[in-house]
Amino acid sequence: xxxxxxxxxxxxxxxxxxxxxxxxxxxxxxxxxxxxxxxxxxxxxxxxxxxxxxxxxxxxxxxxxxxxxxxxxxxxxxxxxxxxxxxxxxxxxxxxxxxxxxxxxxxxxxxxxxxxxxxxxxxxxx
Amino acid sequence: xxxxxxxxxxxxxxxxxxxxxxxxxxxxxxxxxxxxxxxxxxxxxxxxxxxxxxxxxxxxxxxxxxxxxxxxxxxxxxxxxxxxxxxxxxxxxxxxxxxxxxxxxxxxxxxxxxxxxxxxxxxxxxxxxxxxxxxxxxxxxxxxxxxxxxxxxxxxxxxxxxxxxxxxxxxxxxxxxxxxx
Numbered sequence: 496x497x498x499x500x501x502x503x504x505x506x507x508x509x510x511x512x513x514x515x516x517x518x519x520x521x522x523x524x525x526x527x528x529x530x531x532x533x534x535x536x537x538x539x540x541x542x543x544x545x546x547x548x549x550x551x552x553x554x555x556x557x558x559x560x561x562x563x564x565x566x567x568x569x570x571x572x573x574x575x576x577x578x579x580x581x582x583x584x585x586x587x588x589x590x591x592x593x594x595x596x597x598x599x600x601x602x603x604x605x606x607x608x609x610x611x612x613x614x615x616x617x618x619x620x621x
Numbered sequence: 622x623x624x625x626x627x628x629x630x631x632x633x634x635x636x637x638x639x640x641x642x643x644x645x646x647x648x649x650x651x652x653x654x655x656x657x658x659x660x661x662x663x664x665x666x667x668x669x670x671x672x673x674x675x676x677x678x679x680x681x682x683x684x685x686x687x688x689x690x691x692x693x694x695x696x697x698x699x700x701x702x703x704x705x706x707x708x709x710x711x712x713x714x715x716x717x718x719x720x721x722x723x724x725x726x727x728x729x730x731x732x733x734x735x736x737x738x739x740x741x742x743x744x745x746x747x748x749x750x751x752x753x754x755x756x757x758x759x760x761x762x763x764x765x766x767x768x769x770x771x772x773x774x775x776x777x778x779x780x781x782x783x784x785x786x787x788x789x790x791x792x793x794x795x796x797x798x799x800x801x802x
Contacts, residue, residue, distance in 0.1 A: 496692050497662075497669055505662055514655040515672065516708045527701035530672035 500568035501533030503561055507551055521550045538571040623738035624747030629730070629756045631763075631798065638763030641729060650770055651785050654718045655708050658697070661725060668728060670697040672704045683720040686727035695732050697724040715787035719761055726760035727753070762786075766794050 497505075508518055519529040522543060531537040544565055548558055576584045597605075642652075645660050658670050678685070678700050685698045699707075699721055707717040730736040730753070738753040749755040766784045771794075774780045780791035 496694070505659065508659055509663055514653075514659055514708065516655060516705065525674075525701055526672045526704050527674045530670075531674075534669070534671050536671075 496535055497533060498535040498568035499564040500539055500561075501535070503564040504529075504533060504547070507547070507557075511551060522546055532568075535568065535570070538573070539565050539569050541572070622741040622746065623753055624741040624751040625730075625736040625738055625753055625756065626751075627736055628748070628750040629736060629759065630750060631759060634756070634759040634763045635768050637729065637734060638760055638767060639769075641764060642767065650767070650783055652718075652722070652765055654721050654785075655704070657725065658721065661728075667695055667732065668697075669694055670699065672699050672701055675700045675702050683717065684724045686724040686731075688727075688731050695728050697721070697728060699724070710785075715781060715785055715790065718785055719765060719787065719790055722761040722764050723757050726757040726764065730756055730760060762790065762794060766791070768798070 504518060508514065515529060516526050519526045522529060523546075528537065532539055532543075544561060547553065547561060553561060574587050576587055579587075641647075645657060645664065647657070661668050662670060678698070683700065683703050686695070687698065688695050703717045703720055706713045707721050708714075731738065736753070736756060741747055746752070765786050766780065771780060771784065774783070775795060777788055777791040777795055780786070780795060781788045784791070
């Protein structure tokens with residue numbers, strides 16, 4: 496079944512007058528991979544949001560729509576832990592273990608902490 | 622063996638093809654088939670398409686149309702290799718473009734025009750005008766090679782080049798339906 500993410504990118508393709516293969520090339524994947532994600536058979540890879548935003552120069556409103564569409568369509572998040580430190584793997588596993596039972600307050604606090612990390616990272620990259 | 626209760630004549634297929642081309646805003650002779658899939662998915666809320674990994678379908682299957690999948694939605698399924706070939710102009714692109722339009726033709730005939738296939742009760746094969754596969758082939762041929770615009774073309778190679786179909790499809794069209802008209 497077509498996901499919200501699938502609907503968003505299909506509209507985006509019409510707006511840009513391109514086909515699925517063009518978008519798959521931009522994302523560096525096969526048409527089958529992109530189609531599988533659109534139809535909810537595969538999860539949206541984490542780096543696609545950035546690739547779509549930059550590749551199609553999305554405005555602020557479209558960026559928000561894309562972000563919402565991805566969140567609604569995502570059903571699994573995979574973390575690559577190969578080569579990561581013991582502490583990082585421990586953190587990832589601990590997060591996964593506590594994900595379902597996390598309270599709203601703790602989730603909010605954790606989100607703020609992650610945003611701080613992201614902002615500090617962005618400042619560092621400027 | 623499946624057949625439809627209604628017959629589809631070649632003339633009717635031409636009329637339906639003309640209607641579909643108009644509906645999808647296809648004004649050029651050459652149909653951009655991958656674009657047609659995109660437009661279909663936007664124009665018809667009940668239409669969906671999926672490009673699947675080659676291993677998900679047997680090698681001998683180039684595309685399928687399912688009128689009712691698990692969520693009761695008609696879906697055209699195309700293996701990756703067929704879709705990619707239809708996007709280019711390699712040696713099989715004519716055949717692969719025709720395959721995709723053939724599956725789209727099933728959607729139009731079954732869902733939009735109610736040529737619903739049912740199990741054939743009698744013995745033997747159905748007449749070709751009631752055979753769902755022949756119907757889809759005829760409609761796909763008329764979409765890719767619209768009769769009015771191509772009936773003056775008597776060279777299969779030229780027809781194949783201008784319409785992006787295989788030489789065999791162009792030859793069949795000219796010798797069966799143009800020269801005999």
